[in-house]
Amino acid sequence: KAGVTQTPRYLIKTRGQQVTLSCSPISGHRSVSWYQQTPGQGLQFLFEYFSETQRNKGNFPGRFSGRQFSNSRSEMNVSTLELGDSALYLCASNLVGGADTQYFGPGTRLTVL
Amino acid sequence: GESVGLHLPTLSVQEGDNSIINCAYSNSASDYFIWYKQESGKGPQFIIDIRSNMDKRQGQRVTVLLNKTVKHLSLQIAATQPGDSAVYFCAERGNAGNMLTFGGGTRLMVKP
Numbered sequence: 460k461a462g463v464t465q466t467p468r469y470l471i472k473t474r475g476q477q478v479t480l481s482c483s484p485i486s487g488h489r490s491v492s493w494y495q496q497t498p499g500q501g502l503q504f505l506f507e508y509f510s511e512t513q514r515n516k517g518n519f520p521g522r523f524s525g526r527q528f529s530n531s532r533s534e535m536n537v538s539t540l541e542l543g544d545s546a547l548y549l550c551a552s553n554l555v556g557g558a559d560t561q562y563f564g565p566g567t568r569l570t571v572l
Numbered sequence: 573g574e575s576v577g578l579h580l581p582t583l584s585v586q587e588g589d590n591s592i593i594n595c596a597y598s599n600s601a602s603d604y605f606i607w608y609k610q611e612s613g614k615g616p617q618f619i620i621d622i623r624s625n626m627d628k629r630q631g632q633r634v635t636v637l638l639n640k641t642v643k644h645l646s647l648q649i650a651a652t653q654p655g656d657s658a659v660y661f662c663a664e665r666g667n668a669g670n671m672l673t674f675g676g677g678t679r680l681m682v683k684p
Binding site: 463490492494501502503504507509514515517549553559560561562563564565566 | 604606608613614615616617618621661663668669670671672673674675676677
């Protein structure tokens with residue numbers, strides 16, 4: 460079974476632009492969570508989607524948003540990019556919302572210049 | 573607030589020795605704990621997990637111990653190998669859906 464896939468793997472943007480990242484969960488997994496990883500703040504939870512609904516949201520500004528499609532694929536969007544948004548964005552999926560092991564994808568490395 | 577921390581940022585061990593990575597957590601309501609391994613350029617890889625109603629769980633060469641009295645979690649790796657070199661994260665799941673709170677990470681370095 461294929462793992463969690465994320466596209467693109469690398470992205471370079473400039474301040475003020477917006478970006479959309481994509482995540483395809485493991486087949487059959489319906490819950491998708493997003494995390495931001497930076498050297499300074501570590502791994503921080505952004506939001507979780509289950510059945511196309513946002514179930515939880517972390518402490519990030521409204522510039523960070525996401526959505527989930529009926530096939531469980533998810534996208535996250537960051538508008539008005541800031542230098543501090545440079546990070547590795549990780550997507551994780553698990554079988555049933557609220558249950559157990561989350562499996563991570565390889566991440567999208569976003570660099571904001 | 574919720575937080576998960578690690579005592580040692582870097583652990584260096586000799587190949588073949590056992591490794592112990594420790595983690596402290598603060599949310600007594602957390603019901604599920606996970607250890608992840610992250611190699612350079614990759615996403616976190618699941619190693620082992622444990623529910624709060626257990627105090628020990630074993631996998632292949634790895635054991636997780638949970639001490640709820642002192643809110644402490646540890647990962648033991650037996651016969652550490654060079655391929656075990658990575659950053660290890662503990663994470664806890666509280667009472668907010670699937671949200672995981674991660675510790676800061678411990679870098680494990682295995683000397684040949």
